[in-house]
Amino acid sequence: MMIQNTIKAFLLATALISLNAIAEKKLEPLEEVKPPPKNFESDIVEEPQITITKKGEDTVEEYRINGELYMMKVTPPAGGPAYYLLKEDQNGGWAKYDGPSQPVTVPKWVIFRF
Template sequence: MPRIPHFAALMLAVTAGAWAQQPPRLEPLPEPPPPPPGMELDPSLEPQVTIVKKGEDTVEEYRVNGQLYMIKVTPVNGPAYYLYDDVGNGDFLRRDSQDSGVRVPKWVIKRW
């Protein structure tokens, strides 16, 4: 029984020391240097995002240089999904956020 008070006193001493320590004084980070000449960012390459409500769904359209390349659809009930135009011809393919892209063949071999 006499060990319990010693253990409690030891734990109190250890935690009191940790409480007494002050965190070091942190200084703010300096501003990053500007990019070298000729490497400035081109604002026309940044995607323009247009958010539209269609019914109850939220549709975000992503464009670069005015060309629509991706659409994010967020339905009220369900996870968001994406429509991508990989080729640039206006045909959009659906990809879910956790879609791996693997498609299982579903060929009909024989019916009876």
């Protein structure tokens, strides 16, 4: 019981000393923060741009972010199941995704270029 009282007294004394130190400091307002540059928000695209076209009898939806095509949704006619083509890499490789499981994409890191 005596140890608990000693700890409480120590914590109270520490709190009072720190409050006294804060009260003695002269606080100054911070300088005003400049707004972000105008082109900062224009670089961020929150939603993809979707272009819907007809290729033969199929309906193709192209999804782009910042003008780069990254996914296509192909819907065949007469209620057939739709499938997706996802861009695998920058060299134009595409992976087909047509089910509830994610497509298997193999990492393709460039280690050396000659």
